[in-house]
Amino acid sequence: MAGRRRARQEIQRFLDTEAVQVAELDLAEGEEPVLRPGPGGPPVTSGPVFVLVRRAGRPVGTLLARVPEGADPARELASRAGALGDGRPSGASSAPVPRPPAATVVVATRERAAQLGRALDSLLAQDHPDFDVVVVDNAPVTGETRELVERKYGERVRYVCEPVPGLAVAHNRGLAAVRGEVVAFTDDDVIADARWLTELTAPFTADPRLACATGLILPARLGTPAQVLLESHGGFAKGFTPRTYDPEHPPADEPLFPFTAGRFGSGASMAFRTAVLRAVGGFDPATGAGTPARGGDDLYGFVRVLAHGGRLHYTPTALVWHHHRETWRDLETQAYGYGAGLTAYLTAILVNRPALLPAFLARLPRGLAHARGLTAVRDTDGGGAPGGHDERTHAWPRRLSRLQRRGMLYGPVGYLRARHAHRAAVRGTR
Structure with a gap:
């Protein structure tokens, strides 16, 4: 009762x-x-x-x-x-942004032509001096995406089709088509700020050891309770302080580094040095949305390049506006998927890089405590709606916490199922 x-x-x-x-x-x-x-x-x-x-x-x-x-x-x-900020984000350099390297933007999509068009319009308005855009149509069931790209965008956007379902598979297909020194990834439900690509890719010029960069993600709308609740608990933003993660100098305040990859950024705003991402084999095709693993492809990519010796830089001036999911059912799906994706990507890391197992086991006790914190019922710090990204302005429902925990238990099983399904799908396309 x-x-x-x-x-x-x-x-x-x-x-x-x-x-x-x-x-x-x-x-x-x-x-x-x-x-x-x-x-x-x-x-x-x-x-x-x-x-x-x-x-x-x-x-x-x-x-x-x-x-x-x-x-x-x-x-x-x-x-x-008031005095919010001092003319630049905390810790940012006042030096001019270096000329960014040539880049390719990859957008994976599946049967969302209306949203895709909005995203492409914002990408083609970027102020970056040298870039191209690739759309990967993932396991399409209609010709709407191809028709949109060819009719409206012509030679400005390259279209490729990937018949095997899964976000990581689609990203790998896009990676194969990349021409730029840097490959940037974003989603079909974002609107990119005009300087997003320049700000995201310029750090690669300044730091030869930089392998990955991530950017700021803010809500495009907060019109439904689900959107407000998600953003109230941090959304996808990682704050306004630039930060570089270096595997040669692990951060003292990140005892689980590099396995808490969710702190580094999200797949809606990420870029990699193309040669490095190819050298580590791209993304694990058994991770990501559209597979039984439910997610984790972006987190896998972050940890793989860090384990390869590259640096990762969070760049809050690289901004995209994300259209959060709108309904309670969407939140339920998202909570379960986040839990599943987290443990699925960890499973993928250990399967593909067993040499990381000792480091993972050493961090396991703290990792379990961290997982309990992630799935705890989170109370509110006050009323209203989201403001800063360190305050909680709405309680996180118990049902969503339970779903996230269930997803975490399912994740390793989901990853193994996804591996099996991917092999079968690849055989079926030959």
């Missing part, structure tokens, strides 16, 4: 979650603040607003504020932004 009552309370809290506007506020020194709605959103009005604050165009932080009825949104939000 108590369990059912608690479940009803959680559902009601979820349904009562208020929608939040998304906006950008640019605070260029000596100029009036410029307020813009988030990508594709309506003009900002009164009510709660999730704001990306920029200074001279550079992202420096986020905040949540409520614009009173009748107030000027730009002035109200500028007064709340």
Whole structure:
């Protein structure tokens, strides 16, 4: 009885979650603040607003504020932004961004032509001086994606088809088609900031040992309870402080390094030095969405290049806006998939790099404690909607925590099933 009552309370809290506007506020020194709605959103009005604050165009932080009825949104939000940032993200260099290397952007997709078109429009508007775009149509059942690319984008976007299902398989197919020194990956449900590719790839010029870079991911919309809840618990963002992870100098504050790869970034905004990613064999085809493993392909890639001796750099000025999933059912699927993907990628790492087993076993006790923390029922730190990425403004439902734990138990089995399924699928396409 108590369990059912608690479940009803959680559902009601979820349904009562208020929608939040998304906006950008640019605070260029000596100029009036410029307020813009988030990508594709309506003009900002009164009510709660999730704001990306920029200074001279550079992202420096986020905040949540409520614009009173009748107030000027730009002035109200500028007064709340205060001293957020100092003209550049914490720890960022004031030196000019180096010329980025030639790059190829790979977008894997499956039967989502409308979303894909929106993403491609933003990618073709990048200010990067030398790049091309490859769309990988993964296990298509219609010709919609190919028709869109050929009709609307012509020679500006290359189309390739990968008949074997799975995100990692699709990424490997894209990797084979790469022409640039750096390969960047993003998803078909994002809108890329105009400087995303330049900011993401420029660090490769400055650091010859850099193997991977990841970027900032913020919500494009917070219009449903599911979207607000996900972002309230951090979403995909990793903050506004640049950071370099070096396997020769493991970070003292990351005792599980490099196995907590989820801290490094996410697949919607990641780039690799092409030669390095090819040298480690690309992504494990038995990981990722579209396989029984459910996910983990991006995390696998991060750990593989770190284990190969390369550095990884998180770059908060490389921004994409992500369209979070919209429904409670989506959240359930996502929670289970995150748990499964986490343990599936760890299984993949140990299967493909057994030499890492001693290091993994040494970190296992702390890893189990970390896993318990990831799947704990997380209380709220206050009311409202997401602001900073270190605060929780909505309780994380027990059902989602249970689903994540179940997914973690399933992950190794899912990975083994995915390996079997991939072999069968490859045989079937020969």
